Each structure stands twice: as structure tokens, then as C-alpha cells.
Amino acid sequence: METKLTGFPCDTEIEQARSAISDRCREFAEHPKGIYRLNVPTGGGKTLGSLRFALAHAEKHGMKRLIFTSPLLSILEQNASVIREYVGDDSLFLEHHSNVIQTEQTAEQLDERELLIQNWDAPIIITTLVQLLNCMFDGRTSSIRRFQSLCDSVIVVDEVQTVPTKMLSLFNLTIRFLAEQCGATVVLCSATQPCLEELEHPLLPGPKDIVPYDPEIWKAFVRTELVPTKNMTLEQLPEFICSCMDRTQSLLVVCNKKSEASFLFEKTVSENYKSFHLSASMCMQHRRDTVSALKTSLKQGKTLCISTQVIEAGVDISFHQVIRLTAGMDSIIQSAGRCNRNGESNAASPVYIINCSNEDLGKLQDIRRGKIATIALINEFQKSPEQFCNKLTSDPAIKYYYKSFYSDLSVGALDYPLPKIGTTFFDLLSENRKFTVLGGEKLENLALRQSFKTAGEVFSVFDEANVDVLVPYGAGRQLISQLCSERCLKDLKYRDSLIKQAANYSVSLYEYQRKRLEESGALYQICNGAVLALQTEYYDEYIGIKTSKNSFSILEV
Numbered sequence: 001m002e003t004k005l006t007g008f009p010c011d012t013e014i015e016q017a018r019s020a021i022s023d024r025c026r027e028f029a030e031h032p033k034g035i036y037r038l039n040v041p042t043g044g045g046k047t048l049g050s051l052r053f054a055l056a057h058a059e060k061h062g063m064k065r066l067i068f069t070s071p072l073l074s075i076l077e078q079n080a081s082v083i084r085e086y087v088g089d090d091s092l093f094l095e096h097h098s099n100v101i102q103t104e105q106t107a108e109q110l111d112e113r114e115l116l117i118q119n120w121d122a123p124i125i126i127t128t129l130v131q132l133l134n135c136m137f138d139g140r141t142s143s144i145r146r147f148q149s150l151c152d153s154v155i156v157v158d159e160v161q162t163v164p165t166k167m168l169s170l171f172n173l174t175i176r177f178l179a180e181q182c183g184a185t186v187v188l189c190s191a192t193q194p195c196l197e198e199l200e201h202p203l204l205p206g207p208k209d210i211v212p213y214d215p216e217i218w219k220a221f222v223r224t225e226l227v228p229t230k231n232m233t234l235e236q237l238p239e240f241i242c243s244c245m246d247r248t249q250s251l252l253v254v255c256n257k258k259s260e261a262s263f264l265f266e267k268t269v270s271e272n273y274k275s276f277h278l279s280a281s282m283c284m285q286h287r288r289d290t291v292s293a294l295k296t297s298l299k300q301g302k303t304l305c306i307s308t309q310v311i312e313a314g315v316d317i318s319f320h321q322v323i324r325l326t327a328g329m330d331s332i333i334q335s336a337g338r339c340n341r342n343g344e345s346n347a348a349s350p351v352y353i354i355n356c357s358n359e360d361l362g363k364l365q366d367i368r369r370g371k372i373a374t375i376a377l378i379n380e381f382q383k384s385p386e387q388f389c390n391k392l393t394s395d396p397a398i399k400y401y402y403k404s405f406y407s408d409l410s411v412g413a414l415d416y417p418l419p420k421i422g423t424t425f426f427d428l429l430s431e432n433r434k435f436t437v438l439g440g441e442k443l444e445n446l447a448l449r450q451s452f453k454t455a456g457e458v459f460s461v462f463d464e465a466n467v468d469v470l471v472p473y474g475a476g477r478q479l480i481s482q483l484c485s486e487r488c489l490k491d492l493k494y495r496d497s498l499i500k501q502a503a504n505y506s507v508s509l510y511e512y513q514r515k516r517l518e519e520s521g522a523l524y525q526i527c528n529g530a531v532l533a534l535q536t537e538y539y540d541e542y543i544g545i546k547t548s549k550n551s552f553s554i555l556e557v
Contacts, residue, residue: 005086038190038209066156071128136150137459138456164461251322253305275304278310
């Protein structure tokens with residue numbers, strides 16, 4: 001890796017800043033094992049910097065493996081590509097991220113489908129944040145078995161701000177356990193670091209910065225200006241978007257909901273520019289193809305892209321201007337990272353923050369709370385910008401945002417509430433007060449009284465169960481046909497290869513969305529019930545999954 005880095009371009013101011021950040025990551029690798037933060041601006045080279053630190057740190061301390069996690073498959077694939085290029089030996093890698101197979105266990109018996117889930121014995125693991133959290137808290141044997149792989153490892157958590165709010169207490173305490181008892185080093189990466197050291201169950205001592213703030217380095221990444229704009233209804237937004245397109249060459253609009261993105265896409269299509277849509281209603285390959293076409297269009301002429309949060313991270317793309325519907329500051333800053341990304345414009349490009357006044361975020365509570373905290377920050381900033389160094393993206397501003405975000409939470413909200421049981425996940429694994437009381441003195445006198453089995457059974461990263469559906473886009477049509485074949489039922493290796501390919505042609509649905517599609521006759525089972533597939537007429541070439549054969553709109557969340 002060090003040899004390859006000698007050929008890294010270092011001509012522009014941004015390239016020089018990235019090189020300086022990378023060098024500081026290498027120098028910091030000499031530090032003892034522990035918990036550290038990599039807090040650098042969007043586009044600052046976190047992937048290479050964290051890899052350089054992890055390799056040197058593991059060599060210094062004789063550690064067993066490196067584990068890299070990302071919140072989204074799009075980020076994971078991009079990071080995996082970079083890591084593979086700079087490590088140069090594919091035999092060292094294990095990527096674990098496909099959830100196409102339905103893996104519920106019955107009793108204590110292993111389902112044959114679970115045999116397709118890979119273990120974590122490789123020297124370098126690249127996986128999703130969901131898989132990491134499952135490894136920590138899920139009660140299934142496969143997850144428990146993987147936990148030992150976290151010991152004596154360098155664990156890089158990319159975009160740490162995406163850890164679900166409900167499990168921040170669990171996350172903090174587990175990270176501390178891994179570092180203090182299991183010999184692991186944990187690197188928390190983000191351009192908007194959450195204040196994990198200030199929670200009820202904090203990271204203590206506060207993690208040190210691998211690359212401390214340096215104004216000389218940071219100034220190279222000042223490429224945008226956040227511009228709070230007046231409130232608008234969803235119906236008023238198309239006019240504002242079209243007026244922006246009259247003044248700029250390219251525009252990205254990032255929405256909070258799929259239904260908003262599909263509505264705005266439909267209302268802003270024009271002969272004067274090319275229009276694109278991106279959302280999680282599209283399978284990974286569909287999004288990949290769209291991004292490829294989008295990049296080509298950006299080089300050729302006027303371009304508009306209407307997207308959900310899927311474009312916020314892991315997509316190396318640059319627009320002249322951005323509109324972001326109000327959400328958490330972490331999301332807004334990620335969206336700003338898609339604007340003037342490589343300093344194409346000498347002046348700071350505008351990123352308009354618009355509060356959609358008739359937006360319903362009832363099913364998206366974390367986004368709703370983030371939106372409220374951002375509005376509180378903007379209101380305070382407009383009163384006295386000097387306390388935030390006159391920048392909405394400054395460290396004081398981000399700290400103010402997170403404090404507002406956490407203050408809006410009820411007691412125990414960070415401890416993974418379990419309203420159906422009447423307690424929290426944290427309590428089940430600590431004092432277990434509810435069930436101790438039910439058991440009387442007999443349980444109160446026990447040294448170990450945690451409800452491990454119950455906790456493992458109720459754990460889920462998401463509030464609702466998710467299921468992946470294989471869609472008939474591109475090669476997905478052929479995969480559906482092959483998974484229905486007699487060979488697939490009898491040849492496990494053949495089936496495994498198809499499952500791996502199917503990950504790129506699947507879309508994740510909430511349970512209520514699955515039921516809606518099932519009621520419409522849009523879903524059917526294949527591969528002996530192991531995989532769900534979507535009927536052809538329910539997948540649109542621009543939007544992805546739609547609710548009915550003739551409907552242009554998609555599932556609302």
C-alpha cells in the first residue's frame with residue numbers, strides 16, 4: 001500500500017490536503033490500542049486514511065484481522081473496491097452483506113439455507129453496519145460465533161452517525177468492552193461525529209482524533225455554502241427546482257421519502273435537460289446503471305437528479321447546486337458532499353435547505369427528530385452566527401445539533417426500548433429489573449440474572465422486519481428463472497452462486513410494504529420458498545418497485 005501511495009496525485013490543493021490527512025493517519029498508527037475518531041471533511045479520503053491506519057496499527061500490535069463496516073451497500077462496494085486495489089490480494093478478503101436468503105431458525109436446528117451464510121475467519125472482513133450490530137447483539141448461533149472475530153481486531157466503523165438512535169447505549173458499551181477487554185481497536189469515521197461521550201452511557205474517555213482539526217488542511221474542503229430557504233409545500237417545490245435549473249448546469253435534489261422523489265421526478269421532467277431518479281425502490285444494479293448514465297450526462301449537458309438519501313454517501317459525483325429537504329445535519333452535510341466535490345467552481349456553491357411544510361415523517365422517526373434538531377440549529381444560528389464560527393458546519397454547530405437531537409428523546413430511548421415487553425434491551429442485559437421482580441428473592445440473589453435468550457430473540461436493527469425481494473431488472477429476470485430450476489434445488493454450490501448474484505437485483509421492503517404487494521399479487525416465492533420475487537409489471541424502468549401495475553407512484557417511505 002505504501003508503495004502505491006507514492007504515486008498518489010498531489011497537484012491540486014484538495015489532493016495535497018488528502019495526502020496530509022493520509023500521512024497523519026499513518027503516523028497515528030503508532031499509538032496504543034483504543035477507541036479513536038477519524039473526523040475529516042466529506043471528500044477528505046477517509047477510506048484510504050482509515051485503511052492506512054488499520055494496516056500499520058495491526059502490524060505494530062500484531063493484531064489478527066481488519067473489519068471495515070459501512071451503513072449502505074453503495075458505500076461498502078466503493079470502499080471494498082478501494083481497499084482491494086491498495087491491498088492487492090483478493091484471497092485475504094471476505095465480503096458479507098447479502099440478506100437475500102431468509103434465515104429464520106426453527107428450534108435449534110440449522111436450516112440448510114444458513115450454510116450459505118459465510119463466517120468471519122478471513123484476515124480482512126468487509127461488511128455492513130447491520131451485520132456488525134447483529135454480530136454484537138443478535139441471539140442466533142451464527143452471530144454469536146462471529147463475535148470472537150471482533151477480538152484483537154482493528155474495527156473501522158464508517159459513517160458512525162448512522163448507528164440507530166435506539167441502540168446508542170448498547171453500541172457505546174460494546175465498543176468499550178471490545179477495546180478494554182477484547183484487545184480491539186475501534187475507529188469511528190464520520191464528517192459529523194455524534195457526541196457519544198456525552199450520553200448517559202458514554203464512550204469514556206472521549207475518543208481521540210486521529211487527525212486533529214487543522215484550518216490549513218480543512219480550508220481546501222470549503223466548497224459549498226449551506227443556504228436555509230423559506231418553507232415550501234411539496235407542490236411548490238417543482239417550480240423552485242425548475243427556476244434553479246434555469247440558472248445552473250446541474251442540480252441534485254435530495255428527499256426524505258421515496259414518494260417525494262417520485263412525485264418531484266414526474267413533475268420536473270423537461271425537454272430542456274436530462275432527468276434522473278434514484279431511490280431504494282430500485283435494486284442495486286439499477287441504481288448503479290443510473291449513476292453511470294448520470295455521470296455521463298453531467299459531462300455532456302444540463303442534468304437534474306431527484307434522489308432519496310441513497311446518493312448521500314458512497315457515490316463519487318459532483319453537481320453545481322444541491323437542494324436538500326430538511327433532515328438531520330449529518331444528512332445535509334453528506335448531500336453537500338455531492339456539490340462542487342472536486343472544487344470545479346472557485347466560489348462556494350449553494351446547497352439550499354428547504355423545509356417541506358406538508359411532509360409526513362410519521363414512519364421515519366429518526367429523520368423527523370433530525371429535522372427538528374436542524375431547524376432548532378438554524379434558528380439559533382440566524383440569531384447569533386458568531387457562536388458557531390459563522391458556519392453551520394462548524395464543530396460547535398454540529399455539537400449543538402446533536403445535543404438538540406438527544407434532548408428530544410424520552411428517558412430510555414437510547415437503551416433500545418421494548419414496549420411490548422415493558423422494559424429495554426439494556427435492562428435485559430444488566431439489572432433485568434422487570435423479570436427479577438417477577439421472580440422474587442430467588443432471582444434477586446443471583447449474580448447472573450440477565451435474560452440473554454429473550455434479548456437475542458427480540459433484537460432487530462430496524463424497528464420493522466425487512467425482507468429482500470428479487471426484482472426483474474436486467475439480469476434479475478434470468479436469475480429468477482434459474483432460481484426456479486430443478487438444478488437450483490439440488491446443487492447447493494450453484495444455488496450459492498445465484499444467491500450472491502441476486503444481491504445486486506434485490507430491493508429491501510418493510511413488512512407492511514411486503515404485505516401490500518402480496519395483496520396485489522405482486523410477489524411470489526421461488527427456490528423452495530427461500531427467495532421472494534417480484535412480478536414484471538410491478539417494476540418501473542425509472543422508479544423501481546411500484547404499488548400497482550398502472551401506478552407511477554411508489555411505496556411512501
